Each structure stands twice: as C-alpha cells, then as structure tokens.
Amino acid sequence: xxxxxxxxxxxxxxxxxxxxxxxxxxxxxxxxxxxxxxxxxxxxxxxxxxxxxxxxxxxxxxxxxxxxxxxxxxxxxxxxxxxxxxxxxxxxxxxxxxxxxxxxxxxxxxxxxxxxxxxxx
Amino acid sequence: xxxxxxxxxxxxxxxxxxxxxxxxxxxxxxxxxxxxxxxxxxxxxxxxxxxxxxxxxxxxxxxxxxxxxxxxxxxxxxxxxxxxxxxxxxxxxxxxxxxxxxxxxx
Numbered sequence: 001x002x003x004x005x006x007x008x009x010x011x012x013x014x015x016x017x018x019x020x021x022x023x024x025x026x027x028x029x030x031x032x033x034x035x036x037x038x039x040x041x042x043x044x045x046x047x048x049x050x051x052x053x054x055x056x057x058x059x060x061x062x063x064x065x066x067x068x069x070x071x072x073x074x075x076x077x078x079x080x081x082x083x084x085x086x087x088x089x090x091x092x093x094x095x096x097x098x099x100x101x102x103x104x105x106x107x108x109x110x111x112x113x114x115x116x117x118x119x120x121x
Numbered sequence: 122x123x124x125x126x127x128x129x130x131x132x133x134x135x136x137x138x139x140x141x142x143x144x145x146x147x148x149x150x151x152x153x154x155x156x157x158x159x160x161x162x163x164x165x166x167x168x169x170x171x172x173x174x175x176x177x178x179x180x181x182x183x184x185x186x187x188x189x190x191x192x193x194x195x196x197x198x199x200x201x202x203x204x205x206x207x208x209x210x211x212x213x214x215x216x217x218x219x220x221x222x223x224x225x226x227x
Contacts, residue, residue: 004164035216044208044221045157045165046218047217047218050216059215061215095164095165097165100170106170106212107155107170107212108155108167108210108216109176110167111164111165111166113162113163114164
C-alpha cells in the first residue's frame with residue numbers, strides 16, 4: 001500500500017534553516033510528481049511546491065519562493081524540502097502528497113500525516 | 122490566483138441525515154475540482170476528483186457535482202466516521218484549497 005512518511009520537523013528560530021524528508025513506499029516513486037502542502041495550526045491547506053517525476057521542473061508558491069527548495073532522490077524514494085530564512089508564518093504541519101500524474105497538474109491521491117515545523121524565538 | 126470559497130464554515134447534521142457542502146471558484150476551473158476529507162491528526166484523504174468521480178474505496182454515499190465555478194459535495198446519509206473537515210481544491214491553475222467545512226454532530 002502507498003505510504004508517505006514525513007520527518008525532520010521541529011522547533012527552529014526565525015532566520016534559520018530546516019530540511020524535511022518524505023519517505024515513499026508502496027509505489028514506483030520515480031513515476032510521480034510530488035508536492036509539499038502545509039497547514040498552519042487551526043487553518044486550512046496551502047500548496048507549497050511541486051517537483052516533477054524526474055526532478056526536471058520545480059514550482060513554488062509565492063510565499064516561499066526564493067527561500068524553500070524542493071528536491072528528490074529517486075534512488076532513495078525520498079522527497080525533500082529545504083527551508084531557509086524561516087519566518088514565524090512558516091509555522092505549520094508540512095505534508096508531502098503524491099500527484100496523480102507525473103508532471104503535476106492534477107489532484108493529490110495520497111498524503112502523508114505530516115511533520116510539524118514551529119518557528120519561534 | 123484562483124480563490125476557492127466553501128460554505129458553510131460549519132454544518133451540524135444528525136447521523137443518517139444528508140449533508141450538502143458547497144464550493145465556489147473565483148473563476149472557471151472546468152471540472153478540475155477535488156474534495157478531501159481530513160480528521161484531526163490525520164492526513165487528508167481524497168474523496169472526489171474531476172468534480173464527480175469517486176476515488177478508489179470511497180463509499181457511494183459520497184457524491185460530487187458541478188462544473189465551472191459552482192460545486193457541491195453531498196453525503197447522502199451521514200455515518201459516524203464522516204464527521205470531519207472537508208476541503209475542496211482546484212487544480213486548473215496551480216493548486217488552491219477552500220478554507221474547509223467542518224461537519225459536526227448535531
């Protein structure tokens with residue numbers, strides 16, 4: 001069965017960096033686009049970034065552009081999110097999610113439970 | 122950015138009753154509309170895509186309709202496990218979500 005398990009969250013000071021990971025299993029990871037989606041405490045869902053199946057294209061929400069970098073290692077079935085220059089407003093649970101297609105543009109058919117990132121001094 | 126607006130924010134329904142949730146897009150998204158269910162502390166679960174196609178394993182009591190800018194999710198007879206928050210999402214232009222509708226026990 002498809003499993004997505006995030007890790008790497010924690011408490012970090014404003015301006016610092018953090019790297020999240022998402023370990024995928026139960027499907028051919030290299031065939032699918034992958035996303036990061038975040039959810040601030042008590043709030044709704046916000047799309048963060050997408051990476052194509054082969055890593056050749058990446059796109060970001062304006063709120064994180066220039067600060068966050070999405071990447072993947074298809075040999076390790078793992079998705080990453082490098083978060084730099086963190087701000088208070090980046091505090092959220094970060095979910096990875098599988099796109100139904102290889103190059104995005106569709107819905108998210110599987111999600112991980114998420115990892116909590118708290119930005120606080 | 123395409124803004125998705127869901128109504129109502131909270132829906133109080135008795136078990137066995139019908140629930141109707143609405144989602145409006147700020148511009149046409151054709152049928153590129155999905156619905157997700159989220160329970161506390163859990164990952165969102167895909168219910169509906171293409172506005173009206175049930176995802177694998179989703180019970181028939183869940184149905185979606187609409188196109189363009191107006192969409193509806195209907196739960197025909199609420200079961201205890203259906204009390205949750207429901208989000209609509211458009212994937213016609215990047216990806217944006219509604220703010221959610223919480224379905225609670227009346």
